[in-house]
Amino acid sequence: MDRVDAMRLFARVVERRSFTLAAQDLNLPRSTATEVIKQLESRLSVRLLQRTTRHVRPTLDGEAYYRRCLGILADIEEAEGAFTGAKPSGLLRIDVHGTLARHFMLPALPRFLERYPAIQLHIGEGDRLVDVIREGVDCALRVGELRDSTMVGRRVAMLDEATFASPDYLLRFGTPTTPEDLKHHRVVGFVSSATGNLLPLEFTVAGELRHLTQTVALSVTTGETMVAAAKAGLGLIQVPRYHVAADLAAGTLTEVLAEFRPSPTPVSLVYPRSRQLSSRVRVFIDWLSQEFAQQSAQASTNY
Numbered sequence: 001m002d003r004v005d006a007m008r009l010f011a012r013v014v015e016r017r018s019f020t021l022a023a024q025d026l027n028l029p030r031s032t033a034t035e036v037i038k039q040l041e042s043r044l045s046v047r048l049l050q051r052t053t054r055h056v057r058p059t060l061d062g063e064a065y066y067r068r069c070l071g072i073l074a075d076i077e078e079a080e081g082a083f084t085g086a087k088p089s090g091l092l093r094i095d096v097h098g099t100l101a102r103h104f105m106l107p108a109l110p111r112f113l114e115r116y117p118a119i120q121l122h123i124g125e126g127d128r129l130v131d132v133i134r135e136g137v138d139c140a141l142r143v144g145e146l147r148d149s150t151m152v153g154r155r156v157a158m159l160d161e162a163t164f165a166s167p168d169y170l171l172r173f174g175t176p177t178t179p180e181d182l183k184h185h186r187v188v189g190f191v192s193s194a195t196g197n198l199l200p201l202e203f204t205v206a207g208e209l210r211h212l213t214q215t216v217a218l219s220v221t222t223g224e225t226m227v228a229a230a231k232a233g234l235g236l237i238q239v240p241r242y243h244v245a246a247d248l249a250a251g252t253l254t255e256v257l258a259e260f261r262p263s264p265t266p267v268s269l270v271y272p273r274s275r276q277l278s279s280r281v282r283v284f285i286d287w288l289s290q291e292f293a294q295q296s297a298q299a300s301t302n303y
Contacts, residue, residue, distance in 0.1 A: 088280035089118030186235035189216035
């Protein structure tokens, strides 16, 4: 293995905190990965990694070398890409918000894979926020304001939110005309996977954003269950409008409190600040940003 590949392996071991996972990412035997790092430390005459039975982490010298490796690898990839004209290739791992990806990304994905046939895409989806660096994810699609300073975020959309209920529910409990009316209504609450807390309802009143927290008879952790509960007449919900577009068209849900809509919710693609941005990640981010922009523009003309 040459020095560049050894640097790439070392960087991945640092990020994954594991020889086994780093070797799997790069399609190497674990024994090869261990030997390469041992030779690297011998050549540099410095210990780069602290090894325990459960964790691998960089020493102070290892952290400094890791930072230098990232810069060198990024420069090499950019230089080779500029002169060879080769199309991006390799495995691209992304983590997505499932409903959002199925609506905006998957229908257009055949065009991306046709344009970049040498990219293999792995899509992860779950109810929790993944640790992008430790879990070897290249980029993630996240909803809401970003608070992680270790990540670089590129905003790709602002989702219109609104309040909805089923016609059956409104027939039984009446239609609220102001946020204050909700004290007489049932609400299906949403529990954040990031905080474990119930998210408050949000309304714009006289140009100001107001939050309303109230006791709920039913709380859920997924958007799909939330919409299903509303269609079953279990209460009012607040979700992005795209999420219920088919139900609005079919008449199984209807918007209420349209004069007091919540603020739009940001959607961002994020990737580690510390990791070099490979060409396959760069083209994917550019492509998905364009898809969100086009589809959001089309959707805004329909509402």
